[in-house]
Amino acid sequence: MDVTVKELQSELAEKEEEIRRLKQLLNMREDQEERLKVYISPEVDVGDKTYHERLSNADISRYSRQLILPEFGVTGQIKLKSSSVLVVGAGGLGCPAAIYLAAAGVGKLGVVDYDEVELSNLHRQILHTVDRVGVSKSLSVAQSCFRLNPSVLYIPYQLQLNSTNALDIIKSYDVVVDATDNVATRYLLNDACVLANKPLVSGSALRFEGQPPPPETVTNCSEGGVLGVVPGIIGSLQALEAIKIASGMEPSFCQRLLLFDGLDGTFRNIKLRSRSKSCSVCGEKPTILKLIDYEQFCGAGATDKNPDLHVLSDSSRISAKEYASMLNDRVPHVLLDVRPAVELDICKLPHPALNIPFPLFNKNISQVASQIMQVVNDQCHSTTEQPDGSTIQVVCVCRRGNDSQLAVDLLQKKLLSTGVNLVDIRGGLYSWTKQVDADFPTY
Amino acid sequence: MALSITVEFSGGAELLCGNVKKHSLNLPKQEHKWKIRDLLVWIRDNMIQERPELFMQGDTVRPGILVLINEADWELMGELEYELEENDRIVFISTLHGG
Numbered sequence: 079m080d081v082t083v084k085e086l087q088s089e090l091a092e093k094e095e096e097i098r099r100l101k102q103l104l105n106m107r108e109d110q111e112e113r114l115k116v117y118i119s120p121e122v123d124v125g126d127k128t129y130h131e132r133l134s135n136a137d138i139s140r141y142s143r144q145l146i147l148p149e150f151g152v153t154g155q156i157k158l159k160s161s162s163v164l165v166v167g168a169g170g171l172g173c174p175a176a177i178y179l180a181a182a183g184v185g186k187l188g189v190v191d192y193d194e195v196e197l198s199n200l201h202r203q204i205l206h207t208v209d210r211v212g213v214s215k216s217l218s219v220a221q222s223c224f225r226l227n228p229s230v231l232y233i234p235y236q237l238q239l240n241s242t243n244a245l246d247i248i249k250s251y252d253v254v255v256d257a258t259d260n261v262a263t264r265y266l267l268n269d270a271c272v273l274a275n276k277p278l279v280s281g282s283a284l285r286f287e288g289q290p291p292p293p294e295t296v297t298n299c300s301e302g303g304v305l306g307v308v309p310g311i312i313g314s315l316q317a318l319e320a321i322k323i324a325s326g327m328e329p330s331f332c333q334r335l336l337l338f339d340g341l342d343g344t345f346r347n348i349k350l351r352s353r354s355k356s357c358s359v360c361g362e363k364p365t366i367l368k369l370i371d372y373e374q375f376c377g378a379g380a381t382d383k384n385p386d387l388h389v390l391s392d393s394s395r396i397s398a399k400e401y402a403s404m405l406n407d408r409v410p411h412v413l414l415d416v417r418p419a420v421e422l423d424i425c426k427l428p429h430p431a432l433n434i435p436f437p438l439f440n441k442n443i444s445q446v447a448s449q450i451m452q453v454v455n456d457q458c459h460s461t462t463e464q465p466d467g468s469t470i471q472v473v474c475v476c477r478r479g480n481d482s483q484l485a486v487d488l489l490q491k492k493l494l495s496t497g498v499n500l501v502d503i504r505g506g507l508y509s510w511t512k513q514v515d516a517d518f519p520t521y
Numbered sequence: 522m523a524l525s526i527t528v529e530f531s532g533g534a535e536l537l538c539g540n541v542k543k544h545s546l547n548l549p550k551q552e553h554k555w556k557i558r559d560l561l562v563w564i565r566d567n568m569i570q571e572r573p574e575l576f577m578q579g580d581t582v583r584p585g586i587l588v589l590i591n592e593a594d595w596e597l598m599g600e601l602e603y604e605l606e607e608n609d610r611i612v613f614i615s616t617l618h619g620g
Contacts, residue, residue, distance in 0.1 A: 335587075335594075337614065339531060342542075346612075348589055351596040441571055 103212055130159045130185070136229070141183050154325035155183060161324040162186035164251035166239055166267060168193075168215035170202040170309030171257035171281045171316060173222075177205055178317035179255075180223035184324060186231040187223065188251060191215040192238040198521060202306030239263055241369035244270040253320045256280040257313060262372040269369055272360045277323050279331075281309075281316045308340040389483040394490070396501050398509040401473060405429055411471040412453050416485045425519045427475060427510065436481040439488050447492040454498060471499045477521075479506035524548040524555055526605060528564065532615040534586060537576050538568045548605070557588070558601040560611065576613075587614045 133141070133155060144150050163184050165176045168191035179187055193215050195206040205222035206215065216234035224232055235247065239258075244266055248254055254276050256267050264280070271278040315336065323329050337346040358365045396404075404411060405428065415422060415431040422433055432453050439446050454470050472489070476482040482502035489500050503509070511518040528544045535542045548555055548563065561582065565573050575583060581601060582588055588595040589612040590603055605611075 337531070346592065348587075348592055348594060349597065350594045437571070 099209070102209060130156055132156070133159070137183070140227075140229075144182065149327060150325060154327060158183055158321065158325040159185045161253065162188070162251045163253045163255060163320050163324060164188040164190065164248060165219075165255045165257055166190045166263070167257035167259060168203070168205075168219040169199065169257065169259055170306065171313035172255075173203050173205040173219060174310045174313035175255050175257050175281070175317040175320070176219050176223055177226060178314055179320060180227045180230050180232075182317075182321050183227065184230060184321070186233065186251075187220075188233040188235060188247070189216040189219045190235040190237065190239055190247065191219075192236060202309055204306070204310065239266065241266065241371060244369060245274055248274045248276055251276065253323050254278045255316050255320050257316065262375070265375065266369065266372040269359050269366055269372075273367075273369070277329075279316045279319045279323070281312045305340060308338070311338060311340070386478075387480045387483055389487050390502060394486060394501050395483075395504045396473070397504050398513040401427075401503050401510075402514045404473070409471070410457060411473050412450070412457055414450065414472055414474045414485070416474060416476045416481050421477065421521075424521055425507070427507070431475075436476065436485055439485050443488050443492050447489060450489065451493070451496065451498070471501060474500065474502040476502075476506045478508050479504055482506060523550055524605060524607060526607070526609045526611060528560075528568075529610070529612045530614075531612065532587075534576070534613045534615040537571065537573075539570050544568065555605040556601065557590070557595065557599075557603045557605070557611070560605060561601075582613065585615060588612070589614070 133145075133152060137155070137159070138145065141155050145152055145155055147154075161184060163179050163186070165172050165179070165188065168176070168189050172189065172191070176187060176189055191214070195203075195210050195213050195215055195218055197208075197211055199215075200206055200208070203215070206213075206218045207222075210218045210221075214234065214236040216236050220232035220234040223230065237243065239247070248270050254267065254271050256264060256278055258264055258267065267278060268280075319329060319331055321327075333350050333352055335348045335350055337348065338344075339346070353360050355362045413427060413429045413431040415426065415433045416436040416439070417433070418435045419433060422431070432450065434446055434449065450472060454472065457470055474482040474486050474489075476485075479502065486500045486502045493500070505512070507518065508520060511520050525545065525547050528546055529542055530538060530544075531542055538544070548560070551559070558580065561577055561580070565577050569576050576586070577583060588600075589610075590598045591610050592612075595603065
C-alpha cells in the first residue's frame with residue numbers, strides 16, 4: 079500500500095513538473111507571437127538608420143577593452159553602434175556569430191530562421207536552451223543576446239528567406255552574415271546581396287556562381303554529422319569579419335578564403351580570383367537582374383530537413399507497429415539494418431540485425447545480395463517450425479525510412495528470382511519511437 | 522622521369538577515395554607535360570573508389586569542388602591547362618556544406 083502511494087506521489091510530481099514546463103512553453107510562444115507582431119508588422123518602422131555621434135558612459139565602460147585598441151578605438155565603436163547586421167540562420171554558425179556581434183555592440187542585429195529549437199541542435203547551437211525546445215530559433219537567439227547586451231536592437235524574423243522577401247529584409251542592413259544550412263538559401267543570399275549591393279560574410283562555402291552542384295553531393299549537419307565546436311569556430315570568424323566591415327576596418331577575407339580542418343587542427347588561407355566578368359549575377363553583362371526560384375535552380379529544398387522518399391509500393395512496406403507484432407509473434411525473419419555502423423552504437427531494434435551500411439549497396443549489390451541470401455538460408459535451416467513453405471522475410475530498417483526503401487528496391491531487382499520477400503519499415507527508427515517505444519532514442 | 526606531386530582531398534571529397542586525405546603521387550612519364558586536365562582523368566581512373574561522377578563532370582571537376590594549386594585558386598593558374606611542376610601541391614575541396 080505504502081509503495082503504491084509513494085509511486086503515485088512521484089508520478090504526480092512528475093506530471094506537475096511536465097505541466098509547469100508546458101505552461102512555460104506556452105507563455106514563451108505567446109510572448110514570441112506578440113514580439114514578432116511588433117517586429118514584423120510593416121507599420122512598425124524598424125529599418126531606420128540611427129547615427130550615433132558619441133558613446134555613453136555605459137558604452138565606454140562596457141566596450142573599454144576594445145576602445146583602447148588603436149585599430150578600432152572610439153571611431154570604430156561609434157561606427158559599429160550606428161551599423162546593422164543581419165544574421166541569416168540561427169543555428170551552429172548563427173549562434174556564435176550573433177552573440178559576438180551583440181557583445182561587440184553592433185547597433186541593430188536581425189536574426190532570420192524559420193525553424194524551432196530541437197534537442198539535437200543544442201550540442202552546437204549554443205544560444206538555445208533546454209527550456210526553449212519548441213520555441214522559434216530566431217527569437218531564442220535574440221533573447222540570449224539580449225541578456226548579454228540589452229543596448230542592441232534585436233529583430234528576430236521567424237520566416238524562410240525567399241525570393242519575394244529577401245531584398246526587402248536585406249535592404250535595411252549594412253552587412254549580411256550567411257549562416258545558413260542549405261545550398262538554395264546560399265545562392266539566394268549571394269544574388270540578393272549583389273543586387274542590393276551589401277557585403278556578404280559567408281561561412282563554410284563560396285563560389286556560388288556557375289552550375290549548382292548535384293544536390294546529393296551536398297551534405298548537411300543532420301546527415302553528415304558535425305562536432306559542435308567546428309561551426310562555433312567558423313561562426314566566430316564570421317562575426318569578426320562582419321565587425322571589421324561594419325566598423326570601417328580593413329576586411330581580411332576579401333578575395334581570400336580561410337579553410338579550417340578541425341580533424342587536423344589546420345587553417346589554410348587561400349587566394350581567390352577576383353570577380354568574373356562573365357558571372358551571371360555580378361559580371362559585366364549580368365543575366366540575373368532579379369531573384370529567381372533558388373529551390374528549383376538547385377534542385378534542393380531550402381531547409382536541412384530530409385524529404386521523405388516514396389520509392390516502394392505499399393505492399394513492400396510495413397509499419398513499425400506491424401514489425402512490433404512480428405517480434406511479438408516470433409515470426410522468423412532477417413532484420414537488415416542499413417545504417418552506418420557508428421549509428422548502431424547509438425541504438426538498435428530489439429532483434430539481432432545484419433548490418434550492411436547503405437553505401438555498400440551502390441558499391442557492390444551482388445556481394446551484398448549474396449551475403450543476405452546466405453543469412454536467409456542459414457536461418458531457413460535453423461528454423462524448425464517453418465510456416466507452410468513460405469520464405470523467410472527480410473525486414474530492412476534505417477533511421478528515417480529513406481535508405482531502407484532504396485536498399486529494398488535494389489535488392490528486389492537483384493533477388494527477383496529467389497522469391498525472397500523484402501520489406502522496409504516505413505519511417506524507420508523514427509516511427510518506432512513514435513508508434514511503438516517512446517523510450518527509444520531519436521537522433 | 523616520373524613527376525612527384527602531392528594531392529589532397531578535404532571538405533568531404535576525401536570520402537571519394539577511401540577517406541584518405543593526403544596522397545603522394547608519382548605520375549608516370551608521358552610524352553607531353555602533365556596538365557591538370559590529365560591529372561583529373563588519372564585521379565578518376567586510379568584513385569576514386571566510388572561514384573566518379575561526384576568528382577568529375579565532363580572533362581573538369583564537378584561544380585562545388587574547389588581546386589587549389591599551391592594554395593591558390595586554380596582559376597588564377599590557368600585551370601585545366603596548368604602544367605604540373607615537381608613537388609606541386611594540388612588540393613580538392615568540397616565547398617558546400619551546412620551550417
